[in-house]
Amino acid sequence: MTGRPTYSADGLRHDVADPATWSVRVCEDRCVTCIFRPGNLMHLEPGRVAGMVNTAVADEGHIVCHKTLGTESPAICAGFAIHPRGRTASLALRLAHAGVLRIIPVQPDREGRP
Structure with a gap:
């Protein structure tokens, strides 16, 4: 954990x-367009989600939940947090579940997050 925000190559803040x-920060619920919901709600290329999971x-x-990217409170996607391999x-x-870190719940579909 660094003390400064970190950004992706496209300039979006992604430190959680x-x-x-x-x-x-972890999303409390999957957002309405979560990549882990059935269907392809984000219109991603075939295999994109599997590739993201494999890399992570x-x-x-x-x-990071796409709804929290670029905000002051980027958060781990709720779908990833419950994914059998992701969690x-x-x-x-792992540090949060061991009690080393405290989980701050975030609502991605609500303004004024967390």
Whole structure:
């Protein structure tokens, strides 16, 4: 965990942890267009979600909810947080479930998150 926000190559903030409070933001529910809902609600290329999961799992990382990207409170996608491989591979989620980090629930479909 760094003390500064981190950004992706396209300039979107994607850090989900707050080192000052030893907390991690996790979406409480899947948003209405969650990539883990049935169907292809985000119109992604075939295999894109599987690729994202594989990359996150291999890196002990996570998938940030697209609704929280670019906000002051990016959060781990609720669909990824309950994914059988995601929830056990993500370092942030493992630390939270072990009680090292506190989970801050975020509502992605509501303004004024968390």
